[in-house]
Amino acid sequence: MRTDRKKDLDKYYNDHLKMKIISRLQLVTSWREIKGLESAVWEALDREDKAEQAEQEAFEEWKANK
Helix, strand or coil: CCCHHHHHHHHHHHHHHHHHHHHHHHCCCCCHHHHHHHHHHHHHHHHHHHHHHHHHHHHHHHHHCC
């Protein structure tokens, strides 16, 4: 891929990583491994959501103080 735009590069590399993860997931066979992965994904999504909320709250506080 030939581009200098950071947004395009980020999308390309993120998609590439997602495909690697999906190919590795196909190797998982036991229920325990699948549930462990599901739990890890939900925890990561929860942390990401909390970080976004904290960032939004900080922005609102900054906006109110300005």
